[in-house]
Amino acid sequence: MSETWDYQIRITLDDAVAPVARRDPDDPALAPLAAVLRKHDAKLSCQFDAFAGYVAEAEAKGTENYPLYAWTKATIENPAKEAKYIKAFTLYVGGAEVYARDLAEALESDLQPLVGGAIVTHLSKHDTNPANNPQPPKRYRQ
Numbered sequence: 485m486s487e488t489w490d491y492q493i494r495i496t497l498d499d500a501v502a503p504v505a506r507r508d509p510d511d512p513a514l515a516p517l518a519a520v521l522r523k524h525d526a527k528l529s530c531q532f533d534a535f536a537g538y539v540a541e542a543e544a545k546g547t548e549n550y551p552l553y554a555w556t557k558a559t560i561e562n563p564a565k566e567a568k569y570i571k572a573f574t575l576y577v578g579g580a581e582v583y584a585r586d587l588a589e590a591l592e593s594d595l596q597p598l599v600g601g602a603i604v605t606h607l608s609k610h611d612t613n614p615a616n617n618p619q620p621p622k623r624y625r626q
């Protein structure tokens with residue numbers, strides 16, 4: 485029996501447009517990217533902002549119910565990691581964080597021509613197989 489995984493597309497934006505994308509993903513400077521996202525009912529989510537949101541929610545509701553709290557907090561407090569994740573975006577499709585392989589591959593295919601241009605510097609596709617995803621370092625495991 486084979487496993488069926490869901491997928492997620494992530495992109496890294498150029499230093500010049502990443503702040504624009506965080507403020508206004510419909511800004512004309514992002515028009516080629518915005519067109520692809522509209523076609524696929526996809527939205528940008530800045531990874532740094534998502535991490536900061538997770539930390540804020542954990543602190544408001546009690547960190548004991550947030551197993552990745554310590555690791556995520558350490559990440560957003562590290563200037564080098566902030567610089568990395570402030571330009572990294574997860575793409576949600578139809579409001580979902582992960583989605584079927586065919587949706588991910590279609591989105592990936594339409595984004596590919598933008599990679600290496602003035603907007604998108606990197607594109608990656610990730611699956612939900614735990615073996616393929618980073619686990620917290622030992623010091624952050626509960």
